[in-house]
Amino acid sequence: MPDLKDYGNPSGSDKGYDLVNRIFNSTDMDQWGALFLTTVETIFSPIMAPAVADHSSIEDELYDPFVENKETLAGSISDKITYVYDEPDGTGDPKSAKETWRQALLRTLANDYGFSTLTQLEAIVNLNGPIEPSGDPSLPPQLYGAMQVPGQGDPDKLPYSLTPSTLPLVQTTDDQKNWLNFLVSASDPEAQRAFNLDLNYEVNQLEHQRDGQASDRGYVPSSWLTFVLQQNPGDLPQEQDNTLTQPIGETRIPIPLRSYPPLPKLLSTKAQAKTTVSTIQDALVWSYELQVERSAADQDTLNLSLTFNQLQTNMGPTSVSTGALLAIDDGRDPPKDLFDALARFVFEYPQLEPKIEQLPADGGAESINALKDFSAIIAGVAATWSSWQPPEPPRGGLDRVTADDDTEVWHFNIQNVENSTDLQVKGTWSRSSGTPPWPTITGYTFKSASGDTAIYSPDNGKSERVLTLTWENLYVLDYQNVLPSAFTERNRNLAIPPQQTNPDFVYRTETVAWPTPIVPLIGAPDQIDLESKVTLAEAIEAMLIDLTTPPKDSVQNGTNPPLETESSISYRYEVMANKGNSAYSVLPVFLVAGKVDPGDERTLAAQIASNLANWQATTSAQSPDSSLKFLLTVFATTIVTDNDRLPLVQFQELVIPVPKDSSGWW
Structure with missing residues (x-):
């Protein structure tokens, strides 16, 4: 595990810091990563970048390592992008997708978490003869245009933004496919799991005469031709206003959330008898009420389990896994993996930040040394990002029972209907075919049920985070106690069945459970x-x-x-x-x-x-x-x-x- 630098009160060390041990619990690596990438970009801000460059020299180069590590990070991160949906390897054009993402990161590393999705669409290009026959065949002319929704209104008020896209002018064949790549961001990513957009590709420029022999440091000189998009008086195919606007049609763009969802909260639970008991039969049934708080994100699904007839035992405290960062006696090895590298950033950068911020003002030795330490932290992250394989987290799941077991489990998958305030509840159980009884939900009206899915409508037209669910008329000899448990699953609902979300994007919390089973009396x-x-x-x-x-x-x-x-x-x-x-x-x-x-x-x-x-x-x-x-x-x-x-x-x-x-x- 890495050793961490504590700059606060060095105990006689001429290095200005002590190596200390720290323990990190409940760590979300995505949150660490997003914070790190945003912080790195502060070095390239208009205030900081000139100051860093001014204090650089041939003997003591400060600025270039930041640039080189940014390029390394852009390459490492873009190489790890993958499909949002569960697709076979090689689907589409991964190479051009990675390059599009890399270019976005070179603009700013914050784009890695700022953009939700890269959308790739196959384009068919038909050429009427060769174009620039004397040009570089590896750098053909390419169209440049905007992705737009007809009649979309003020772009600043839209819940999404779409980046422009380029399209190489190369004849489409069986061996040569052409692709449109564009990036999508959401102003409020949690508000929707996907955008369903009727897209147009509106071409407004042409890049040509791209001179690969004159390229330098990744920049290729070229010429640009801008088109004036005028409305044509004649009728055009597909009701377009001009020949440079190509309709794409309805496109579903998933919006995955790249962070762990919050744990669900089991707020209250109780077993209730009938209000009036006037016969033996009245006393043999009970109702179970559970109040639970779920995540508000549209990508999140509440998975709720009711385990009946669990043997009454004393429930001891469960162990909690921790990640301990332990220092070694002397020296400091490079970080072993991305967790170690980001842990150094999270612990050390807040101590370095005040000194780094003083660089434009005075440029003293403390500021320069702090900048060098931060540069070393960035280098450690850049070196470990590409090889990071996240460990398998503790995951919630449906309790399993054996055929001769008295235990029975009901499982309910609860989420909002897409683009609606209605509530969708899917039910399964461990013993029988069919579905478990549907609950009544306070503030909701049961609307319909088909197969394993029921729909509820909110009485006030608003989606509720806190749900109170009740199951009525449980026969007490068959259902003698109940233990509720729940976990949250994120991004599973991005795809429309039979298509599935890539498991790499599915986050699941640990399962939270009521401390002991609830017994009706x-x-x-x-x-x-x-x-x-x-x-x-x-x-x-x-x-x-x-x-x-x-x-x-x-x-x-x-x-x-x-x-x-x-x-x-x-x-x-x-x-x-x-x-x-x-x-x-x-x-x-x-x-x-x-x-x-x-x-x-x-x-x-x-x-x-x-x-x-x-x-x-x-x-x-x-x-x-x-x-x-x-x-x-x-x-x-x-x-x-x-x-x-x-x-x-x-x-x-x-x-x-x-x-x-x-x-x-x-």
């Missing part, structure tokens, strides 16, 4: 009256069947987990009645617990009824107005180990009336 505080049936055993069996039967229209996964309950049973009976008023007493009977599989309720019901019948026979309990009261708890089965008990539903009063003529009922 459904309370039924009010008395729920059940039927007496013909016998006590039938009444208890009917109660257990209600507890193991998924409610109608509830969300289920078909796993049919067992029902585990524990209940205290009390006998409530009338002890006094007078003029319509009664006094009651409650007699505890016993505590019962058991586990029953759906379809086998009769066995457990018979055991409980037998024990109650024995109690009644022993105590001779009898009253004209009496009932059995069950204070019953339903426990989790799929999310706990054998020794753990976690309540899901608590019934305060499940009441089975005892018939007035109870002979044979017990």
